[in-house]
Amino acid sequence: MNEASSGDTLLFLTDEQLRQGIEAMFFAYRGFTSAPDQILEGMDYGRAHHRALHFIARVPGMNVKRLLEILGVTKQSLNRVLRTLIEDGLVDSRVGTSDKRERHLFLTEKGRELEARLSDAQRRQMRSAYRQAGPDAVAGFRQVLEAMIEPQVRATYASLREGQG
Amino acid sequence: MNEASSGDTLLFLTDEQLRQGIEAMFFAYRGFTSAPDQILEGMDYGRAHHRALHFIARVPGMNVKRLLEILGVTKQSLNRVLRTLIEDGLVDSRVGTSDKRERHLFLTEKGRELEARLSDAQRRQMRSAYRQAGPDAVAGFRQVLEAMIEPQVRATYASLREGQG
DNA sequence: ATGTTAAGTCAGCCTTGTTGACATTCCAAG
DNA sequence: CTTGGAATGTCAACAAGGCTGACTTAACAT
Numbered sequence: 001m002n003e004a005s006s007g008d009t010l011l012f013l014t015d016e017q018l019r020q021g022i023e024a025m026f027f028a029y030r031g032f033t034s035a036p037d038q039i040l041e042g043m044d045y046g047r048a049h050h051r052a053l054h055f056i057a058r059v060p061g062m063n064v065k066r067l068l069e070i071l072g073v074t075k076q077s078l079n080r081v082l083r084t085l086i087e088d089g090l091v092d093s094r095v096g097t098s099d100k101r102e103r104h105l106f107l108t109e110k111g112r113e114l115e116a117r118l119s120d121a122q123r124r125q126m127r128s129a130y131r132q133a134g135p136d137a138v139a140g141f142r143q144v145l146e147a148m149i150e151p152q153v154r155a156t157y158a159s160l161r162e163g164q165g
Numbered sequence: 166m167n168e169a170s171s172g173d174t175l176l177f178l179t180d181e182q183l184r185q186g187i188e189a190m191f192f193a194y195r196g197f198t199s200a201p202d203q204i205l206e207g208m209d210y211g212r213a214h215h216r217a218l219h220f221i222a223r224v225p226g227m228n229v230k231r232l233l234e235i236l237g238v239t240k241q242s243l244n245r246v247l248r249t250l251i252e253d254g255l256v257d258s259r260v261g262t263s264d265k266r267e268r269h270l271f272l273t274e275k276g277r278e279l280e281a282r283l284s285d286a287q288r289r290q291m292r293s294a295y296r297q298a299g300p301d302a303v304a305g306f307r308q309v310l311e312a313m314i315e316p317q318v319r320a321t322y323a324s325l326r327e328g329q330g
Numbered sequence: 331a332t333g334t335t336a337a338g339t340c341a342g343c344c345t346t347g348t349t350g351a352c353a354t355t356c357c358a359a360g
Numbered sequence: 361c362t363t364g365g366a367a368t369g370t371c372a373a374c375a376a377g378g379c380t381g382a383c384t385t386a387a388c389a390t
Contacts, residue, residue: 009300011300012295012300012303012304013292013295013296015288017295017303018288018291018292018295019223019284019288020307020326021291021295021303021306021307021310022197022219022287022288022291023223023322023325024307024310024311024314024322025194025197025310026216027310027314027315027318027321027322028309028310028311028313028314029190029194030237030314030315030318031313031314031315031318032187032190032313034315046375046376046377047376047377048376048377048378051191054187058184058188063336063337064336064337064338065335065336065337072195073377073378073379074378074379074380075336075337075338076338076339076340076378076379076380077377077378077379079337079338079339080376080377081377083338083339096336099335099336099387099388100386100387100388101335101336101337101385101386101387101388102335102336102337102387103336103337103338119184122187123180123183123184123187125313126183126186126187126313127178127183128312129309129312129313130177130178130182130183130186130309130312131178132308132312133305133308133309133312134308135174135176135177136301136305137304137305137306137308137309138177138182138186138305138309139177139302139305140298140301140302140303140304140305140306140308140309141186141302141305141306141308141309141310142185142186142189143297143298143299143302143305143306144193144294144295144298144302144303144305144306145186145189145190145192145193145306146189146193147293147294147295147297147298148193148196148197148290148291148294149189149192149193149195149196150192150195150196150199153192153195153196156192157188157189157192160188161185211344211345211346212345212346213345213346213347228367228368229367229368229369230366230367230368238346238347238348239347239348239349240367240368240369241347241348241349241369241370241371242346242347242348244368244369244370245345245346246345246346248369248370261367264356264357264366264367265355265356265357266354266355266356266357266366266367266368267356267367267368268367268368268369
């Protein structure tokens, strides 16, 4: 609500509107993570494992550096998670063919099973929300979310969509 | 928009669409929290302190039980945060008048200052996204988010909007 | 031969969540 | 008035998952 007091058309930018959006985002994110969290509790895994599984499933054969960029954590942090997934036989780490320094990550059958369970639960939750809100709302939802992604991260996000959009 | 396999109109519910939404949510949430996080880093506070300040600012005089419900954490977890905020003179905890077991929480001047800094930063971020996406998208965004909030939490969310919608 | 990159590891720290146990204070019902 | 239950606070211990710093190994690239 800066210059141009054009009243009506900018009402969606009032502080109160923004605050409601902020709170909706806070509560919705809890709902967003709750289904996979419930599956994971009791297992020795957490949200971090879920994220790793998700993106390895999404881009099979991706190397560690790429996964680090996507997740936005340090390699020490990722390594703790990745190690247990490899030890437990959910993830397969293969030496690169062209560049042997790299490790390429794949899900094993066991890994695919867990990832599928988690994804199904999360999609079910998401599908329900989408269905309630309808297609036009979903389009707007996506537009706002994409505008919220930080510029440095946007390239990473976009690259995930290429080739499988 | 419920069942009724009307083909085209349900394309927004495909697994691929849902997965994109899930990933957008993941990356967007990082953008959502980044501005306040940057302000807090270096201070002795974290995201949990921000959340407490936010809701105390939102509902001045609220008691601890209510705040616990909103935040969805254990009292031990909240207490650690709340104690430092009180000790540092950002939050004022007053014994209830009608029921003296309760403590009513208020921001001090100092607390209001920090909360305002954090809120301003987060609203700036949100406003930018809203502006890019436009009012119709924002309406859809809100609809989907609200549908994502878990039923048990929805009452809490709704009660925040009453009286100040 | 040298420098850089990818990956992994060890050690230690912080925040923020969790349980469980327990004390205090106060309201309300018997 | 006593007693049970509710609201709050606190201690201790623990776990997940972030972080930094330092260092190794292997492989690529010049």
